[in-house]
Structures are given as C-alpha cells and as structure tokens.
Amino acid sequence: MSASPIVETRGLTKTYGGSNRVNQVGLTVEAGQIYGFLGPNGAGKTTTLKMLLGLIKPTAGSIKVFGKDLAKHRPDILNRTGSLIESPSYYGHLTGLENMRVMQRMRNAPARNIDKALQIVRLENQKHKKADQYSLGMKQRLGIAMSLLAFPELLILDEPTNGLDPAGIGEIRELIKSLPDQYGITVLLSSHLLSEIEQIATSVGIISDGRLLYQGTMRSLRASAKASIRFQTADPARAEAVLLERGYLPVAQGNRLTFDYLRDEEVSRINRILVEQDIPVIRIEERKKSLEDIFLDLTGKERSL
C-alpha cells in the first residue's frame, strides 16, 4: 500500500455562472479502497469525477492522483487510470470487439486483455454484434470492459449500474468488489443509490449541493448514528410529565415518547417508573437509523435519493 493516497483533492471547486457546482471538496481515496461517492442527482458527483480526469478544469483547488499533480502529470496519470463517465462511450457502427480494439490501441494495452475484459463483463458471446444493436445494459458492460481494458491501478466509474437489470447490477457489484483483491485496482465509483454504495463500498464520501458532507469508512458512518428508543404508552401526556420530573428528556411524538440512545438499564428503569405510576406501557422499540436517515440528517433534506 502506498504512503500517499491514490486520489487527493484539496479545496476543489468548480463554478458555473457564479454558482459553485462543486465547492471546496477534499476527497481522499486510499489504495485498495472501493470508495463510494454518494449524492443526489445534480450534487456535483460527475463534475468532480470529470475534474479528476482532467476533462474539465477546476475553478480552484488542487488534485493529486498517485501522489502526482494532475495538471503536470496528466498523461502519466491517465495511463494508469480507467474510467467510465456518465453514459458509456462507444462507436455504434463498430462491433463490441472493434470498439475494444480501438481502446486497446489507444491505451497500448496487450491484445489478450480484450478477451479477458469482455469475459469479465460477460460480453464475449456478443462481441461481433454492432454496439448500436446492444441493449442499454450491454452498452454499460462494454463501457466497463473498455475502462478495465488496461487493468489500471485506479478505476473511476460514474453510476456504473445505470441501465442494468437486477441480475446485471448484482454481477457488476460482485465484479467491482473483486477488483481490489484480484487485480489490485482501487475503485472510485459514484452513485445516487444508497443501497448500491452500502453493498459495494468500503469507504464513502457524501456530497450534496457541491459540498462534501461526510467522508470516512462505511463502518464509521454506520457507527455515527445511534439508535433511538421509543415508548408507546396509553397516557403519553402523563408519562412525559412523570419522566420529566425524574430528570429524563423525552421527545413526544403522537402517543410515543422518543429518547436518544439509552443503555439497556435505563430502558428497564423507565419502564419500571411508568408501570409503578399505573401508566400502561404498550410497546418499547429500538429504532436504528438507516443509511438513508443518516444521509438525510447530513444533508438536512427530506428528499429522495
């Protein structure tokens, strides 16, 4: 594992028409990670990834890939990077195999990699078909195969499961998960689907309105959200008054009283207090925050991903 991160951005900003599409983003992707770049549509994911590849110039900030400044060492960095940005790129009048040949010659990759990459994405039986005749999912697979062709050290995938059917999503997910161990590839992938990132990524960066709101491992993200405890009683008003008297700070929500995280002994004690006061306790439940709740807490938005 190298000492410096594979991707490191500082204060990365892109401004269009006076508004910051990407605002002071500081990404850090370590070697061997599957980094999930999560955010709603229009959050600035693709713009950020495009800047990492030098497709668009940042308004401000610095980008280092493999420890090297992107602006100064772009050809060398691109040689070691595979990418699939937005929709897959392909020549529709050429067959899948011919598209791979174009990419192979551009990247100076060995010819044997073509079959290997097509096999990985399960397109080997469709390689003589024109790309125009491919389904959306097949085009996406072709795009992934082209990005994998040189078996790069860093793979940047923008919404890689777009257009794939559930079985295809599963296959691509397993493929991406196998890349770090099998081929030593570090993966940076973006998605607006929480479930996808949750199942694939080892680290996550959450972006909203151009700002990076969270960055860390998936484990620490989950751990950051503690479960809440909810008491449902027959007389919530009296229950609340009794508990306030005893120094507890419940939040009343309908006929429920909600507490931030409580230890088991505290739950037992509150239950006993209520029962002793002849207040029937109907239900005690622990509510663990989902990743979506965490996301909504972070972004402060009640919006669907």
Add this chain to the structure above:
Amino acid sequence: MKALSLEFFKIRRKKIRVMLLLFLAAEMIWASVSIGISISRSAANASWEALVFTIASMNGLFLPILSAIVVSRICDMEHKGSTWKMLMTTPIGRRQVYAAKYACANALIVYGILAQTLFIVVFGLLKQMSAPLPPALLARFAIGTLLATFAVTALQQWLSLAVRNQAFALCLGMVGGFVGTTSGLFPSAVRHLLIWSYYLDLSPAAYKYGDSSGSYVSGSLPAGLIVAALLMAVAFYVAGNIHVSRQEV
C-alpha cells in the same frame, strides 16, 4: 500515425469511400456529357484546357458538398457515441485526434482528386485531344484543387466538431457549393475572400472572353492565391483546433 490509422479503422462500415466514388462518378458523368456536347459544337473545344476548366468549375459545386459530407461522417461518430470524453482520458489527446481526422478526411478527398485527374487523362485520350497529354497542366490542376480542399476541410472540420448537429456543417457545404458555382459572377476582391471560389481561381485553365467568342487558356497558378489558400487552411485549422480543444465535454 497511430491516431491516423485509428481514424481509418474507425470509419469502417461508414461507406465513406463508396459515397465518395458515387458522388464523383455523378460529377464525371455530368462533365462527360457537358464536354461531349461542347466538342460536338466546336472541334476547338477538344482541348485539355477546356477539359480541366470544366472539371474545375464543376468542382466548385461538388467538392464543397463532398468535403462537408466526408468531414461530417468522420466527426459525427465522436458526437453520436459521446466518445470525446473517452478519447480525452487516453494518452492520445484531443489535438492528436483533431490532426488525425483532418489528415484522414484530406487523404480520402485526395483519392477523389487523383481519380478526377485520371478521368481527365482517360477522357482526353479517348476523345483524341488536339495536343499531347500535358502532365504539368494536370499536376497544377490537382495541386490547385488540393489547396482549396485543405482550407475547405479545415473549415468544415471546425464546424463539424464544434457543433454537434451536423445539419449546420452540411448547410455550410451547400452554401459553399452555391458560392463555388457562382463565384465567377463576383468581383475578384469579394471572390478571393471566399474559399469556395478557389477551386476555379486555383485552376490552371481559364476561359478568356474575346469580342465575339472566347477561348480556353492555361497558365501557372497565381502565387498570391496559393499563399491565401494556405493561410486560410492554417487559420481555419488552428482556430478550429483551439476552439474544439477548449470545449468542455
């Protein structure tokens, strides 16, 4: 060279060569009929100069449209498949691809110009022209046509790559064909500003009007116009390259 060979690889199945040949065949058939009628009216028209002049004047109509189509076919595939962003993430940069496309388009049209020259030779020999085969005249015809083509393809490529909708580039080709056909009617100061008039202006054969009739004459290519055509080619190429390279994808 790798970028150029890739361009030729990428145009397979685009049927550009077939289209080029059919287009030029139509021009040659038209030219054959026109020259045949002209010779049948006056034996004096059975000259190499008349033949070269007729083809050069027809080129003013056909080659701008042909160039627009060829360049558009070569450039359009990058728009259709959103492949610019893919090309930009490979060690082959956009400027190299731009140069390769320009070379590829011109190489294809050079085939066409050489085929035209061959047609002139074969047609002239079959029609038994009054003078022997003039290689210098034919070489000057090919060079003059080529110079005008270089500038026209540079302009077409700029538009075809900068604007996704190829209707604009094809319209420019048609406007060029119209200007090329009617350029003889414009004053020379105006004509020399319009690159499409150079197909005729850089022709080594001209029709000189006399008091009651005219005659075909040949001469060397005007040096000033050669320089002007080259400058236009360089200007269109450089401007297009800079503009397209700066566009964000």
